[in-house]
Amino acid sequence: MAELRILNEQIRNFFNGFRRDTHPMAILCGTVAALSTFYTDELDTNNQDHREFAARQLIAKVPTIAAWAYKYTVGEPFIYPEEELSFSENILHMLFARPGRRYSVNPVLARAIDRILMLHADHEQNASTTAVRLVGSTGANPFACVSAGIAALWGPAHGGANEAALDMFHQIGSKENIPAFLAKVKDKTSGIRLMGFGHRIYRNVDPRSKLLRTSFHEVIETLGLERDPLLDLAIELERIATEDEYFIKRKLYPNVDFYSGLILKALGIPTSMFTALFAIARTTGWVSQWLEMTKNPNGRIMRPRQIYTGEAPRSVPSMDER
Ligand SMILES: CC(C)(COP(=O)(O)OP(=O)(O)OC[C@H]1O[C@@H](n2cnc3c(N)ncnc32)[C@H](O)[C@@H]1OP(=O)(O)O)[C@@H](O)C(=O)NCCC(=O)NCCS
Numbered sequence: 001m002a003e004l005r006i007l008n009e010q011i012r013n014f015f016n017g018f019r020r021d022t023h024p025m026a027i028l029c030g031t032v033a034a035l036s037t038f039y040t041d042e043l044d045t046n047n048q049d050h051r052e053f054a055a056r057q058l059i060a061k062v063p064t065i066a067a068w069a070y071k072y073t074v075g076e077p078f079i080y081p082e083e084e085l086s087f088s089e090n091i092l093h094m095l096f097a098r099p100g101r102r103y104s105v106n107p108v109l110a111r112a113i114d115r116i117l118m119l120h121a122d123h124e125q126n127a128s129t130t131a132v133r134l135v136g137s138t139g140a141n142p143f144a145c146v147s148a149g150i151a152a153l154w155g156p157a158h159g160g161a162n163e164a165a166l167d168m169f170h171q172i173g174s175k176e177n178i179p180a181f182l183a184k185v186k187d188k189t190s191g192i193r194l195m196g197f198g199h200r201i202y203r204n205v206d207p208r209s210k211l212l213r214t215s216f217h218e219v220i221e222t223l224g225l226e227r228d229p230l231l232d233l234a235i236e237l238e239r240i241a242t243e244d245e246y247f248i249k250r251k252l253y254p255n256v257d258f259y260s261g262l263i264l265k266a267l268g269i270p271t272s273m274f275t276a277l278f279a280i281a282r283t284t285g286w287v288s289q290w291l292e293m294t295k296n297p298n299g300r301i302m303r304p305r306q307i308y309t310g311e312a313p314r315s316v317p318s319m320d321e322r
Pocket residue numbers: 156157158161185192193194195196197198199200201250252255256257
């Protein structure tokens with residue numbers, strides 16, 4: 001798998017077509033779909049070898065595209081993947097190394113990335129996985145399917161939530177402003193939600209968030225970031241919100257996005273890369289779900305029906321009668 005991390009050199013040229021301030025998810029979405037053009041002889045979705053080939057290519061190459069998307073937006077040279085590094089170490093290497101500057105990967109940071117990637121790898125029929133399956137059910141190639149998953153993950157109600165949570169911490173600004181911000185969240189007319197809280201499925205604590213909460217505290221302790229004002233604000237916000245009647249009554253607890261954003265921030269990963277890292281993790285789940293679906297020879301196109309709830313038939317005078 002490590003050998004497959006490298007991209008066809010031609011792909012470098014794609015990046016120049018994007019504006020420098022492009023969100024990495026846009027680059028990822030487009031470039032992953034375009035990867036299919038390099039494997040036109042291996043795109044038979046009825047062929048098990050082709051399917052596994054594509055799955056491996058996607059898992060190996062999505063991190064490289066994501067890291068290059070980041071390098072492109074900050075104007076730094078692309079860093080090529082290193083085969084002898086682990087999956088997580090290689091991601092940190094491609095993000096933070098620079099030509100001429102030796103970069104050694106901190107094992108504590110690599111472990112934290114590992115945990116985030118594992119906990120985000122798959123999560124049954126979330127919006128992006130369903131998008132991958134829906135597109136896959138049409139017989140579209142796996143690169144296009146994963147690109148659809150990336151598009152779905154991009155939205156703030158799904159994968160963009162950890163980035164949105166961090167934006168929210170910045171917006172709150174300081175600990176003193178937390179009560180006023182929570183008052184706005186509780187006011188239904190404001191349209192403001194507490195990002196990183198609540199989950200469609202977990203109406204109680206999300207078990208993944210417990211693990212990430214532990215990792216978060218390990219990372220800030222290891223890096224000596226206890227006094228970082230933003231991380232401190234987040235800890236205080238978590239405390240106040242989890243003791244607040246509004247959130248207790250509705251069983252709203254911090255979700256994975258609350259902590260994953262904080263860990264990534266502590267690791268020095270730029271905010272714009274948060275969702276892209278989620279996409280790296282979820283690619284494993286997407287391709288596994290796609291492989292499972294496509295091996296069923298009786299698979300049919302997914303075609304949800306729509307229930308009409310509009311007007312019942314009305315008698316309308318014809319134009320001549322009016
Ligand atoms: C995840 C999320 C989309 C789930 O939404 P949902 O399943 O549709 O939840 P509901 O809208 O049914 O919420 C139930 C109640 O809790 C409230 N609520 C849910 N999440 C809330 C939040 N983050 N902040 C404030 N109130 C929230 C709703 O307003 C609703 O209140 P009501 O009963 O008085 O009308 C939602 O919790 C949310 O927007 N969270 C913030 C974004 C986020 O962190 N997403 C990542 C999820 S992993």
